[in-house]
Structure formats: C-alpha cells, structure tokens
Amino acid sequence: MSFSHPDSIQRSPSKKEKALLVGLVTQELTTHEATEHLNELARLADTAGAIEVGRHLQHRDHPEPSSYIGKGKLQEIAEDSAAKKCDLIIFDDELTGTQLRTIEKMTKRKVLDRTGLILDIFASRARTNAAKTQVELAQLRYILPRLTRFWTHLSRQSGGIGTKGPGETQIETDRRIIGQRIATLKETLKKIDKQRATRRKRRSSTMQVAIVGYTNAGKSTLLNALTHTDVLAEDRLFATLDSTVRRWELPNRTVLLSDTVGFIRKLPHHLVESFKSTLEEVKDADLLLHVVDASSPMTQEQIEAVESTLQELGASNTPVQWVFNKIDQATPEQLLECKQQYPQAVYVSAARHMGLDRLRQTVENRLEEDFLEFDLTLPITDFSVVSSLRTLAVIENECYDETSIQISGRTSADILKGLFKKYNGQLNVFDSEGRLQPMDEVHS
Ligand SMILES: Nc1nc2c(ncn2[C@@H]2O[C@H](COP(=O)(O)OP(=O)(O)OP(=O)(O)O)[C@@H](O)[C@H]2O)c(=O)[nH]1
Ligand SMILES: [Mg+2]
Structure with a gap:
C-alpha cells in the first residue's frame, strides 16, 4: 500500500490552489507575532503549491475544543471562502480530528492544519528512500488518530453522499492496515539506520561539526561556501531533507561538516521522531554550528524553536557555536541587537563569503578549547x-x-x-x- 494524503495540495504549475489562512491571537501570542506566524504559514503554503488569497485572525484565550475558533468567526470564514472561491483553508496550528471535521462541515472546503501542511511539503520533497520512509511513517502516525475524519473526507471525494464515514467496521479495518504499514516502515527504517550507523562508525575518528538552524537560515549555502560543494540551496522552506557530510579544512585540521533538515516552529513531533536517525549527525557532533538568519524579524523565536527541537533530539548538551548569517541583508538595527545579545557569535554572509575565515578560526579554537x-x-x-x-x-x-x-x-x-x-x-x-x-x- 502506498499512502496518498487525501488533503495534499494539488501541485500544478499552471493553477495554484487558493488558500485562506487562519490563526489565533491568544494571551501568549500578540497580534504582531500571530501576523508573523501567518506570514510564515503563507510561505509554507507557497512551498506546497498554494497561494494566499486572504487571512483571518481571531482573538481568544484558548482554542475552541470542537471547532478551534468560534462558530461566528467560522461562519464569516465560510462566507469569505465562498466569495473568494477558495480551494482550501489552512490553520496555523495542529487541529484535532473533531475540529477538522467541524470546520470542513461548516465551510465545505478542504481544511489543512499546520502539521498536515508541513507533512505535505516533506512528502513532496523527499527524494531518497530513507527520507520517503521517514515521511510516510510520520504521515501515518498523524493520520491514525484522525482516521474517522479522513474517511469521511475520502468518501465525500469519491462521490459518497453526506458527511457520514464508511462506518466503524471499515475504519477498524483501515486502522489495522495502517498499523501494519507502520510496522513495515519501522522495520525498513531500522535497516537503513543500521547501514547509516556503520558508515558513521567508519568516520568516527574524525571530529564532527553539524550545522543546525531554522529552515531557510542559509545552512546549505554555508556548507557550500565552506566546503566548496554544490548542495541544493534555495529560497524555499525545507529545501534540504537528507543529511550531507563533507570534509571541511580548518587552518590546522580537517573535520567533517554536516548539513541537515531545517527546524521550524511547531515542527510536528512525529516528524522529529521519524527523522531522529537522519539527525544522528547532530547528536554525535563534537560541535554544533547554530545558524541564525540575522535578517529575520523573528530571530529570537526561531532560536527558541531550534533549541527546543535540539532538546527533543537529546542534543542539548553538545557545545554550540552561534553563527549569524545574512549580515548583508540585515538592517544595522537588527545587527546591533544581535551583537548585543550574542557577542560570542560569528557574523557571516554565506552567500557573499563574508566572515568565513573568522568562522574557521573560531571553530578550530572551540574544538581545541x-x-x-x-x-x-x-x-x-x-x-x-x-x-x-x-x-x-x-x-x-x-x-x-x-x-x-x-x-x-x-x-x-x-x-x-x-x-x-x-x-x-x-x-x-x-x-x-x-x-x-x-x-x-x-x-x-
Ligand atoms: N542575502 C543573503 N541570502 C542568503 C545568505 N545565505 C543564504 N541565503 C539565501 O537564503 C535562502 C535559503 O538558503 P539555504 O542555504 O537553502 O537555507 P537552508 O537553511 O539550507 O534551508 P532549508 O534547507 O530549507 O532548511 C537562499 O535563497 C539563499 O540564497 C546570505 O548570506 N545572504
Ligand atoms: Mg538546506
């Protein structure tokens, strides 16, 4: 069985799906922050092949358990999506099966949550066998508790009448099939992990430095600049899914430098779980280069997202060297603020090859500390x-x-x-x- 996500976005270069974006302003999240989050969601949507045609923010203390946002607001969104002829509505949070079902019922539109969207992007970007297996595993784990809703959706897509699902027996059967598929994928991953572990062992006598950071911070561009290679780097979120390891010449020694998948705020837990083996390079490293986009309006929040993912990976005790990138693009105010807060960081422009000698020397000193x-x-x-x-x-x-x-x-x-x-x-x-x-x- 090969799984196809019923809510994936149609990727057609000629026709982009039209999307409405929805988020909450809560006690913990200011309007400014929520707006930045929706900007990021719009980039994710764009990466997945959809175009934003409008957005809605609602102020509430907590998400509504059955519908995430209030019913009145939902009605407003339903009308707006009809008027704008939207194909889908994307929520900037993970929704429960009940919430997804309620919102779909009220808006009569395809509904995606942030997790579903990120999984969709990962699925379309996975190239290697390992990445494909990891993503499919994460997708199935995400779907399993939401199965009733997905079947409701599928049955409607295939011409089924009304919003009733195919009944408990069918769901139970499908749950079992998915459970079996998860077991097979786990086995496949175990084999891939074993091969990877052997390769790592062979390299383990050399010191290892791993690049980590928020997606689009410039990690692959930095790897390319430092090791004179040509790894794909582009202005898209999650350009990199597989790890790349290259030899990196420091003034007095050669180390191994690795680049891997970028992190993001609310990176789906299932994805982190599935990608743990790809991220072993991060756990095994003698030093982490935490690359930060100094020109981003959300630098601090991105740093926190990366740190919490590192913690989830069990890599929070590895020494970290801060590297603030894109100094050519950052405003003088942004740079000043970063430098005040992170005086121990190295400031570079990977794209323009600025500050790279200092970075080499700093890393060498850190490794020899x-x-x-x-x-x-x-x-x-x-x-x-x-x-x-x-x-x-x-x-x-x-x-x-x-x-x-x-x-x-x-x-x-x-x-x-x-x-x-x-x-x-x-x-x-x-x-x-x-x-x-x-x-x-x-x-x-
Ligand atoms: N202005 C400027 N742009 C940069 C710099 N470094 C990288 N970029 C651009 O930032 C975008 C993302 O770069 P990548 O190297 O792909 O970023 P990444 O961190 O590997 O991203 P993911 O693999 O998607 O997580 C690309 O368009 C780069 O050209 C820099 O120093 N200055
Ligand atoms: Mg990359």
Missing part, C-alpha cells in the same frame, strides 16, 4: 597511530629514532583515554599549568 597537553612514546611500528593523531590532535613535536617515535601536542580527553588504554606508562598528560595529571583525573 578543552584539549590537554600530552607526550607519548610509541614503537616505530605504530606509525598509523601517528597518522591518525595528525587529524585528531594538534601536534607540536615529532621525534624519531631507530626504535621509537616521540610525539607531543594537545588533544581531547576522549582521545587520550583511548591512547592510555594502549600506551599506559608511555603517555604523560599535563593540565593547563603544565602539571602532570593522573589519567583517572582526566574527564571528557
């Missing part, structure tokens, strides 16, 4: 260890005689622990003041 001094004597036959240390450590001195190699420099506690296991007795570690440090006091 916790390095400890060491000296090591090893047999001449262990030359391969010296080669790998050249990428994992800062080598200050190498001395050779007929039987042994003496090497000194700086590296991480993790690497030292590995060396200690093999060369106990021939390895000395020093603290920042040059005092000899017992190995059991070295913490990673």
Whole structure:
C-alpha cells in the first residue's frame, strides 16, 4: 500500500490552489507575532503549491475544543471562502480530528492544519528512500488518530453522499492496515539506520561539526561556501531533507561538516521522531554550528524553536557555536541587537563569503578549547597511530629514532583515554599549568 494524503495540495504549475489562512491571537501570542506566524504559514503554503488569497485572525484565550475558533468567526470564514472561491483553508496550528471535521462541515472546503501542511511539503520533497520512509511513517502516525475524519473526507471525494464515514467496521479495518504499514516502515527504517550507523562508525575518528538552524537560515549555502560543494540551496522552506557530510579544512585540521533538515516552529513531533536517525549527525557532533538568519524579524523565536527541537533530539548538551548569517541583508538595527545579545557569535554572509575565515578560526579554537597537553612514546611500528593523531590532535613535536617515535601536542580527553588504554606508562598528560595529571583525573 502506498499512502496518498487525501488533503495534499494539488501541485500544478499552471493553477495554484487558493488558500485562506487562519490563526489565533491568544494571551501568549500578540497580534504582531500571530501576523508573523501567518506570514510564515503563507510561505509554507507557497512551498506546497498554494497561494494566499486572504487571512483571518481571531482573538481568544484558548482554542475552541470542537471547532478551534468560534462558530461566528467560522461562519464569516465560510462566507469569505465562498466569495473568494477558495480551494482550501489552512490553520496555523495542529487541529484535532473533531475540529477538522467541524470546520470542513461548516465551510465545505478542504481544511489543512499546520502539521498536515508541513507533512505535505516533506512528502513532496523527499527524494531518497530513507527520507520517503521517514515521511510516510510520520504521515501515518498523524493520520491514525484522525482516521474517522479522513474517511469521511475520502468518501465525500469519491462521490459518497453526506458527511457520514464508511462506518466503524471499515475504519477498524483501515486502522489495522495502517498499523501494519507502520510496522513495515519501522522495520525498513531500522535497516537503513543500521547501514547509516556503520558508515558513521567508519568516520568516527574524525571530529564532527553539524550545522543546525531554522529552515531557510542559509545552512546549505554555508556548507557550500565552506566546503566548496554544490548542495541544493534555495529560497524555499525545507529545501534540504537528507543529511550531507563533507570534509571541511580548518587552518590546522580537517573535520567533517554536516548539513541537515531545517527546524521550524511547531515542527510536528512525529516528524522529529521519524527523522531522529537522519539527525544522528547532530547528536554525535563534537560541535554544533547554530545558524541564525540575522535578517529575520523573528530571530529570537526561531532560536527558541531550534533549541527546543535540539532538546527533543537529546542534543542539548553538545557545545554550540552561534553563527549569524545574512549580515548583508540585515538592517544595522537588527545587527546591533544581535551583537548585543550574542557577542560570542560569528557574523557571516554565506552567500557573499563574508566572515568565513573568522568562522574557521573560531571553530578550530572551540574544538581545541578543552584539549590537554600530552607526550607519548610509541614503537616505530605504530606509525598509523601517528597518522591518525595528525587529524585528531594538534601536534607540536615529532621525534624519531631507530626504535621509537616521540610525539607531543594537545588533544581531547576522549582521545587520550583511548591512547592510555594502549600506551599506559608511555603517555604523560599535563593540565593547563603544565602539571602532570593522573589519567583517572582526566574527564571528557
Ligand atoms: N542575502 C543573503 N541570502 C542568503 C545568505 N545565505 C543564504 N541565503 C539565501 O537564503 C535562502 C535559503 O538558503 P539555504 O542555504 O537553502 O537555507 P537552508 O537553511 O539550507 O534551508 P532549508 O534547507 O530549507 O532548511 C537562499 O535563497 C539563499 O540564497 C546570505 O548570506 N545572504
Ligand atoms: Mg538546506
């Protein structure tokens, strides 16, 4: 069974579907913020192939349980959508099955919520087997609790009369079929994860830096600029779904730099779950480059959305280097505000290759921040260890005689622990003041 979303937006270059956008202004959300959210929703709709023909904001403390917005407002929206000959109405929040059903009944229009819209975009953008499997899994998990409503919708689409669904028996059967499909997809993902884990293991001796950030912040453009590659970067939300890993030359070392899917406010939980394996690069990284669009009017909120997704992924303890991008496009006021709040950030324009040398140096310093001094004597036959240390450590001195190699420099506690296991007795570690440090006091 291949699943096709009954509410997906028709992608036809000649005819874009007309959409009304709807949001709430609540105690936690000002009109200004809600308006910015609808601007983002309009971009999402555009990415999915729909065009905004109007928007409605309603002030209320909480969403109405059965219809999300008040019935009066819903009536108004129904009239507006008829007058504007809308194809669909998009809500800037996740709706329950009941809410979806009620709104569809009242407006007689196709209704999509924010989650459905994001899933739709992911589905259309997935290219690789892994991404397609991850997205389908997320879609099915989203649909399962809303099944009655989807079948109601489907039956109407296929000419069924009225708004009644196909009955509980049919729904139960479909629930079972979807459940089986979810199990198959999970199995497929497990296999893909295994292959991925093997590949990661092979690379694990090199330090890893992962680019993270809000969608459209310029992550892929930055990867391209830093590693001279040509990953797709475009002015669309979710241009990237699959991870890309490239070698990145820093002044004194080569590291692996990865770019992956962008985050967004209210990124559907099921998507985060499904994409966890793609996002392993983020979890395994020695350092995260959090790329922020300095020219966005919603910088702070975007930072918070990324941080909460990182937390959900279990990556909130990985060291972060802030990178504010698009400084060529930001206003002087925006830049000033960012710099006051994030003085430790590096300010760049990935598109114009500004600030990239400083970024390279800063990242190198950050990676070496916790390095400890060491000296090591090893047999001449262990030359391969010296080669790998050249990428994992800062080598200050190498001395050779007929039987042994003496090497000194700086590296991480993790690497030292590995060396200690093999060369106990021939390895000395020093603290920042040059005092000899017992190995059991070295913490990673
Ligand atoms: N003005 C300006 N535009 C930039 C800069 N960096 C990236 N962009 C533009 O921003 C848009 C998004 O860039 P991407 O690199 O695709 O962004 P991304 O973060 O990878 O986006 P997703 O993969 O969709 O999450 C593109 O149109 C880029 O050309 C910059 O420094 N200045
Ligand atoms: Mg990208």
